[in-house]
Amino acid sequence: GLILSEGTVSNQHCSLRVTSAGLVICEDMSTNGTYWNGTLVGKGEAVVLSHGDSIRIRNSYNHTTTSWAHEDPEIGIIAKTYQILPRMLGKGTFARVNVAIHRKSKVQLAVKIMDRIRHGTPEYSGGTNIENEIAILQTIHHVRLEIPNIVPVVDVIKTRRFIYIFMQMLAGGDLFECLLRNGPLPELQAKFIAYQTLMALQHLHGQGISHRDLKPENLLLSSATGYPRVLLTDFGMAREFDDESPMNTMCGTFAYMAPEVFDVKDEQGPGYGHEIDCWSFGVTLYVILSGIHPFTNKYSIDDESAMQYKMRNTMEARTLIRRLLVIDPKLRWSVEDALNSEWIRKDEAWLLQRYRETALAHWIKSSQHLGVVTRSSLIKIKIKKQKPEQNESEHGGDIVMKVKAKKLINTSWLFTQATRQYSCAGKRPERMVQTMKETKTWGRNLAKVATHHNTFAVSAIRAYSTKSQGLKDRLRELIPKKREEVKQVKAEFGNKSLGETTVDMAYGGMRGIKGLIWEGSVLDADEGIRFRNMTIPDCQRDLPAAEGGEEPLPEGLFWLLVTGEVPSKEQVKGLSVEWAARSSLPSFVEDLLDRCPNTLHPMSQFSLAVTALQHESHFAKAYQAGVNKLDHWDTTFEDSMDLIAKLPNIAGRIYQNVYRNGDRAAEIDSNRDYGSNLANLLGFGDNKEFVELMRLYLTIHSDHEGGNVSAHTTHLVGSALSDPYLSFAAGLNGLAGPLHGLANQEVLRWITKMREELGGKDVSDDVIKEYVWKTLKSGQVVPGYGHAVLRKTDPRYTCQREFALKHIPNDPLFKLVSQIYTVAPNILLEHGKTKNPWPNVDAHSGVLLSAYGLTEQDFYTVLFGVSRGLGVLSQLIWDRALGMPLERPKSYSTTAIKAMFANK
Secondary structure (H helix, E strand, C coil): CCEEEEEEECCCCEEEEEEECCCEEEEECCCEEEHHHHCCCCCEEEECCCCEEEEECCCCCCEEEECCCCCCCCHHHCCCCEEEEEEEECCCCCCCEEEEEEEEEEEEEEEEEEHHHHCCCCCCEEEEEHHHHHHHHHHHHCCCCCCECCCCCEEEEEEEEEEEEEECCCCEEHHHHHHHHHHCCHHHHHHHHHHHHHHHHHHHCCCCCEECCHHHHHHCCCCCCCCCCEEECCCCCEEEEEEECCEECCCCCCCCCCHHHHHHCCCCCCCCCCCHHHHHHHHHHHHHCCEEEEEEEEEEEECCEEEECCCCCCHHHHHHHHHHCCCCCCCCHHHHHHCCCCHHHCCCCHHHHHHHHHHHHHHHHHHHHHHHHHHHHHCCCCEECCCCCCCCHHCCCCCCCEEECCCCCCCCHHHHHCCCCCCCCCCCCEEECHHHHHHCCCHHHHHHHHCCCCCCCCCHHHHHHCCCCCCHHHHHHHHHHHHHHHHHHHHHHCEEEEEEEEHHHHHHCCCCCCCCCCEEEEEEEECEEEEEHHHHHHHHHHHEEEECCCEHHHHHHHHHHHHEEEEECHHHHHHHHHHHCCCCCHHHHHHHHCCCCCCHHHHHHHHHHHHHHHCCHHHHHHHHHHHHHHHHHHHHHHHHHHHHHHHHHHHHHHHHHHHHCCCCCCCCCCCHHHHHHHHHHCCCCCCCHHHHHHHHHHHHHHCCCCCHHHHHHHHHHHHHCHHHHHEEEEEHHEEEEECCCHHHHHHHHHHHHHHHHHHCCCCCHHHHHHHHHHHHHHHCCCECCCCCCCCCCCHHHHHHEEEEEEECCCHHHHHHHHHHHHHHHHHHHHCCCCCCCCCCHHHHHHHHHHCCCCCCHHHHHHHHHHHHHHHHHHHHHHHHHCCCCCCCCCCHHHHHHHHHHHCC
């Protein structure tokens, strides 16, 4: 009997039993109510329970089933290959989606399950919605091997009551969930998602198929942050179309439906075409960029004035959306029009490169994981022997393999298993597919076949060489190895001493204390700085230079700092294109800089802009959403790449506002490299020598161990898990100090003052000696000479001197700098108060900038800051990857130190 606090409810209220087929049955035996999901079952009636179903007794007592109970009596057929888990990914009108595991490979998949009895509505020619979906997917994947941005289907199984579609599961969830977590997306991230969506629609429309239910919920992401791979899913509403047979069913999701869909009165009306997908895409893009729906009343979309254009995005983005959300479908932009829009073409090179990289990563992961699932049922393919040929129009010059597939059910590896039909006679399912001899993975098999027939594999395979591998992909490979290396170092040397700390060190700015980990560079007292064990001459010799140039490109140096490897020219070019694509500033940051008074120091404006960009931080949003600590590096990488890309735009805007009355010299050009773009934004882009100087300047100023103020500050603030924007802004504030980033200005002021006091003419070495002694005897230092670590001439000084000797040997200030270099070291040795009498990098950099016309000394530290971003942010990525802890050294008071040694 069932007894509650109110008394006895019934002697036998309901029964729960499990059948031999695995069904869980609840039978109502009461007169006062057993409720199933809020609905009265009724005495003598029974229901089949599924996971999550709720049983309520009277009005106050609930029980929710927690063991997986599948209602399909033929579940054993599926269970031999797959385990369907209780975890539900989503539920729609016609089906639900659960997580499944392929038993042999342990790969997680998504499975779409439809009950034919409950939801079988013969609305389309294929029968039920899900059968229509299967037919559409077969049509899509029958056409070609490489399907852009369409969700891969692994298997389809039919039983008498249920249909199961097994698909690849993406870790990032759907776009709608991403928007709920993060709000509107930064424009470049939105553009990359939009670009992939357009590629999917282009393929569908090319095959005469309209999706008819495009919305954020139906766009799956490989990652919840950064620039993920996008896959279009849910083809239950999709329909083949042609000009003679328009579609005439009112379907889709109201908020994203085109006006002509609402106008459908009956199946005999004029109907509509695939233009409805373009409308839905326009609404989706608006939502991605603004976080709100474009119409004040989503059910009244016949008036374009109802649109609420509240986006703070570029004019190109707003123009594209206006062209897509046109009431008349004949005037509405097509997918091809959208792909050719100014918004897309502006970053087309980067989009294509990034598209290939993410497609490659997705292809490899799919071939290694889905290939394991489906390798026993792959389609036989035949590769036609042919000479390699170029296909410029589709693959941008990459060599492409041509494939001929044998009949019939399907020729795509993405749709590797044909539908399995379960016969009513109870026989085992028949696999209606030809099989290929088992190999380790489909990817290896494809490559093997291609090689055997003297052809080249798909462009993605060729791109996956070390020469052209993307930076993030390479970093992803290096991180596990580095983590293991650090683990071994700590295990073997964890209790070893790095050196002694003295009281003088504590009072002396901690000079000489060894207590920081910095991967990018190490400063040797005799050799100078080494970037990943490469000296500056090594970098000048080995790092890629621009076409026709000689100086190393900053992109190559950044790659070296991040990976420890010298990049190829292709990788450096790819980084240039990617940074150009990421470079645009949000309008509110542009407004912020434009409103700053000209009297506000350029470094203050620089720090202000970087801090404001924190609004765009991927890391901050991911951390708020509870991202795994092991994945912190991913969003830190994305933030760092975005920030580095935007630094030239910030610097250029500050320079033009403060010194050029707000005139815009230029915009970021994807055909220029990082240093060239910076020079162009400053107004010096036509001076080839200045462009070369910027490349050299940005490279040699990028990193100098971790103990200097800007590097240590960025690392320290980052150790508190502040995002890269806040961390770097803190580092910039340290760089702005007179004892750090302002040193080159002080050198230039001292040299300029010397030249003025000496009459502005060439003078002898003896006159220079007298002036240097005069400076020292007045209690001042000789600016630009001496270094806390170095005991020789700074190699960064040397390479700048070599640049000047080549390009500006007769410049008056350079000649004066050369004379000082000749006489000052001996004077400083004689003076006896300088441990290192040799010049450092600051002794030369200001003179070079001045020689080419950049004479605004207050701006010099901004250039230093742009360069320093390459070093400190590359280290911050590794700090996150290695899980570096919060920095918290011990401090002492003077009283404590006295007490410590009083009795010794």
